[in-house]
Amino acid sequence: MLVQQLLNALTLGAIYALIALGYTLVYGILAMINFAHSEVLMLGAFAAWALAGWAPAALGSGLWGAAGLLAAGMLGAGLVNVLIERLAYRRLRRAPRLAPLISAIGVSIVLQNAVFLWVSTQSLAFPQPAGTSAVSFLGASINGLQLAILGAALGLMILLHLFIARTRMGRAMRACADDLEAAKLMGVNADFVIAVTFFVGGALGGAAGVLYGMNYGSIKYNMGFLPGIKAFTAAVLGGIGSVRGAVLGGFLLGFLEVLAAGYIPNGAQWRDVVAFAALILVLLARPSGLLGERAAQKV
Amino acid sequence: MSYDREMSFSRSRAFFFAAVALSACGPKEKVVKIAVAVPLTGDMGTEGQGIRRAVELAVEQANAAKRFPYKLAAAPYDDRADPKEAVNVANLIASDRQVVAVIGPYNSGCAIPAGKVYARAPVAMISPTATNPEVTVQQLSKDWIGPRVVFRVAPTDDVQSAYAAEYIFRRLGKRRMAVLHDKTPYGQGLAEQFQKAFGALGGRILSVDGISVGDKDFKALLTRIKADSGRPEGLYFGGLYAEAGLLLKQMRELGLDDPFVFVSGDGAKTPTLFDVSGDAADGAYFSIFGVPVEELPGAGRFVADYKARWGAQSLKPFDHFGYEAAQIIFDALERSGPDRERVLAQLRQTRHQGVLGLTVFDEKGDTLNKIVSMTRARAKDRSFQMVR
Structure with a gap:
């Protein structure tokens, strides 16, 4: 049972971590919470769904098909996020902090309702790659899908780490996160770096949306809300603005939820209570989150 | 002056529309x-x-x-x-x-x-x-x-879940069940009535859990049910199809297959269930009020x-x-x-x-x-x- 529960927690945590990264990247540079991120994740899933409906034969049902869906979701969500930044946030960059926050909430509501009104008001079946038959391992049953989700999530996190640590653009992002004005003075094209950050954060959210859809086999216009708010919590838990913190927070939240639901009698209804009580305790002890530092260094 | 003219214009337009609306309904039709x-x-x-x-x-x-x-x-x-x-x-x-x-x-x-x-x-x-x-x-x-x-x-639910309890106990011969509901008046009501009826027949309820409408991940919970030392023979779920479909799918993924039965009520019995569950719903039982229209x-x-x-x-x-x-x-x-x-x-x-x-x-x-x-x-x- 323990192995099974750990696996359940890893899958859930990996998805939370991917979403949390989107919040943390944007916060790292602009110090704003992109509350439309949960809709970016939803739109990523819908982009993949649209592709699957449009070209089912080209995609196939195996792992390549799943990779195609993932790519479509990432591209779609990344572009949407860039567009949101351009239209709804850029002009507000120097405005009081509440303005972009409210703008983000507005974008979130508009996007959710647009999908509600124009696409579907109900749950839609999301294609799951073949090979979901369960394999027994140490008394736990693992299916290929869960492994693929875990693998994809971990792979994307490693890619993100390399991107930030090893590339020129990554260095520019770190510079902007450190001090936007100073980076501009050094000749960094801040608008472009911010757009790239939104693209990367959105793409990770889109990937999470696609994996979420695959894991549960259905998507819906409001599917982003719950994982979005939980991943936001995970980002704060880990220390918002910190990339490693977001990953740690995501997995931690996954574990807390699974342990509460799996080991406390009648724990399923207490799951969220346990998880959020833990969050409050952590924040009381460390207001800037587990790996967060006091505003000095953010990425 | 111009104010007056505008008033009369809008008023006459209102009368015009009212007249059109009335004539469209026919003169006296109620x-x-x-x-x-x-x-x-x-x-x-x-x-x-x-x-x-x-x-x-x-x-x-x-x-x-x-x-x-x-x-x-x-x-x-x-x-x-x-x-x-x-x-x-x-x-x-x-x-x-x-x-x-x-x-x-x-x-x-x-x-x-x-x-x-x-x-x-x-x-x-x-x-x-x-x-x-x-x-x-x-x-x-x-x-x-x-x-x-x-x-x-x-x-009402008491009639429906009493029937389900009897069916599980007598026809399917199951004695140990786990119970789950979605905390809504419908789902919880169904589950509570089921517990009562199944217990009265001499069956054992091993666990009762509540989930939330909109939850997607029940694996932790299902893993616990699977590992229950009382060895449950089936799951009774009071709730609607979206959660029922996910439960079925995740049950099968965890290897909770036949002869472990899944039984639910009419709220989960709709063809849309298969959109969520895929083939995982095959063989699941659903009590309904009345009989199928066919x-x-x-x-x-x-x-x-x-x-x-x-x-x-x-x-x-x-x-x-x-x-x-x-x-x-x-x-x-x-x-x-x-x-x-x-x-x-x-x-x-x-x-x-x-x-x-x-x-x-x-x-x-x-x-x-x-x-x-x-x-x-x-x-x-x-x-x-x-x-x-």
Whole structure:
């Protein structure tokens, strides 16, 4: 049972971590919470769904098909996020902090309702790659899908780490996160770096949306809300603005939820209570989150 | 000066439109409305739309047969399966004097608060599908304001889950069950009644858990149920199809396969279940109130008319209940004339022989026609087969 529960927690945590990264990247540079991120994740899933409906034969049902869906979701969500930044946030960059926050909430509501009104008001079946038959391992049953989700999530996190640590653009992002004005003075094209950050954060959210859809086999216009708010919590838990913190927070939240639901009698209804009580305790002890530092260094 | 001219212009335009609107209705035609307050969007929208179509069909047939000396109209309202929205909708309906009776709400969670609003109006409401006992029992409370206006054509959860308990215990021979519900009045009610009935038969309930509507991940919970030292032989779930579908899918992924049984109620029994669960639903059991429309001797005509009007694919599981509710209201209207209070009085005297068989209401407003049956999901053609 323990192995099974750990696996359940890893899958859930990996998805939370991917979403949390989107919040943390944007916060790292602009110090704003992109509350439309949960809709970016939803739109990523819908982009993949649209592709699957449009070209089912080209995609196939195996792992390549799943990779195609993932790519479509990432591209779609990344572009949407860039567009949101351009239209709804850029002009507000120097405005009081509440303005972009409210703008983000507005974008979130508009996007959710647009999908509600124009696409579907109900749950839609999301294609799951073949090979979901369960394999027994140490008394736990693992299916290929869960492994693929875990693998994809971990792979994307490693890619993100390399991107930030090893590339020129990554260095520019770190510079902007450190001090936007100073980076501009050094000749960094801040608008472009911010757009790239939104693209990367959105793409990770889109990937999470696609994996979420695959894991549960259905998507819906409001599917982003719950994982979005939980991943936001995970980002704060880990220390918002910190990339490693977001990953740690995501997995931690996954574990807390699974342990509460799996080991406390009648724990399923207490799951969220346990998880959020833990969050409050952590924040009381460390207001800037587990790996967060006091505003000095953010990425 | 210019102000005056603008006033007179807009006023004359208003008169013009009023005249057009009046002439469009015909000179003396009176419209009597039957409100349909069900979810038309969201996850329950599929079923709600089916009920709306059934009521519209009934209304069109009555108008075509010139059954009444006035024109009937169905007025659909979307309560989104949300109790708050159901109350808003109920207030809207109660204030529309053309409405003589209401069909709905679909969900017990909506019917309980909405019933209170209708009682104050007062306007009669017949729920086609709400099965929590409280929906009608609340009218007997001394805090109830207004007359008893709530009726329903669906038998209550206690009847349904007692039947499911007996089926699991006697026919399937299971003795140890885990219970799960979605914390809604419907799901929790079903689960609680099931525990009572299964325990009374001598079966053991190993665990009871609540989940939330909208939850997606039940693996931790299911893993615990699978590892339960009491070795459960099946899972009883009180809830709706979205969660039931995910539960089934995740159960199979964890290796909880046959002979471990999954049993749920009518709220999960809809073809849309297969969109969520895929093949994982195959072999799962669903108790339903009444019998499937295909098995009803009196419903052949309704099914044929419905398919002719709305297409063969559009028939949903509860449409005949909506249709029957409409027919019962027509009966009352025929005897009373289009007046809310007189319709209400006549509804209490109902003796209607229709698609569901004979409907007579008891003093609470519950139907005495308490037939329940068991169906089994078949993924191959996304159908539910009646089992005995």
